[in-house]
Amino acid sequence: MSLSQSFIIGQYVHRNSIIHRLDPRAKLVIAFLFMLSVMLLNSWLSYVLSAVFVVCVVTISQIPPSYIVRGLKPVWLIVIVTSVFHIFLTQGGQLWLEAGVFSIYEEGVIKAGNIAIRIILLLVMASLLTLTTKLGDLAQAIEDLLKPAKRLGVPTQEFALMISWTIRFIPILLNETDNVMKAQRARGVRFNSGNIVRRLQSFIPIVVPILLLAFQKAESASLAVEARGYSPGMNRTQLRTLAFKKLDYQVLIISIFCFALLLALRK
Structure with missing residues (x-):
């Protein structure tokens, strides 16, 4: 499976x-x-209810659960490493295990679990946002929500464009990274062989090509918007005006009630 997938x-x-x-x-x-x-x-009750909320959103959105699970694979290493650090470096509560210089405390295990659950829930919600919203609509929504800040001189249109481009470039750069890795494999590079140090060293040859490709993509995008008459700081109209409907208000009110309930369950 490729990185972009x-x-x-x-x-x-x-x-x-x-x-x-x-x-x-x-x-x-x-x-x-x-x-x-x-x-x-x-x-833990609030975490369970948060997970139930996410499952309900995934079900209603008609996004295949396997698609969501597949999107979690790139962050499993981050979750595991972060959890291990908390387990062995956090002290407090009852001592569960002690082996030489290593000791595991109750507080460390609890914090590791909290961090792991938070990372997974945050990533799933961020994924659902982009999976169910077109980038153009997302940029327009960010710009509309930041309109009050425009009175303070904040370049809201440029900020919204920057956010949408950042999100758009993620799958593009991952796809280019996958192509570079395939080219390196064809030249005999083995990314999954050897110890952790050798594996990290094998990724060094792909850093420079990826950076060059990133700059080239950014320059091409910049030239494309300039060719279409884009000028920073100028007022622009929207092709479609966003307007809240009855369904939006209903879902928003229900969601706010659910979040208030979650916060009420804090210890």
């Missing part, structure tokens, strides 16, 4: 679901509130 943030999957039809501003607000709630949670 295993990392799903930045990819859009067309479906005719309620989640897809929601106003992108409502989805942004819901995603932000959910992520904020997850960062503040500290009880």
